[in-house]
Amino acid sequence: MAGSAHGHGHTPAAWTGVTISFIGFCVAGVFMVAANPLGFWGGIAITLVGGVVGYGMKAAGMGAQKESAERKQAREQAGRVVAERVAAQSTI
Structure with missing residues (x-):
């Protein structure tokens, strides 16, 4: 999800945890096939x-940082401005 608005999973904590878990999964898989409990x-x-x-x-x-109230308000205001500009251009 490259376009995710929340950046879900795009943090050093997520990448490190998943990488270590994937290595463990591969190790477990190899030893399962080798019949080594x-x-x-x-x-x-x-x-x-x-x-x-x-x-x-x-x-x-x-990990992912919580969005502050000020940043959320600014993001919503910017979205409204963009929506207004798009609506104004579509009527031209």
Whole structure:
């Protein structure tokens, strides 16, 4: 979703957590095929660590920031101005 208005998932916390979890998923998959339960559960543990790291980074301020009331108001006002300009041009 490149055009997402909220930037969903486009933060260092999200990228790091997902990358670690993906590596754990791959490790678990390899060891599952190799019929090695210890390695499989190790991969599952790595996957869970990815979630913990992502959450910790978000708590440290590397996740999505909340939008302030002033910024929200400015964004809505800019949207109204653009809508008015588009409506004015379409009547020409």
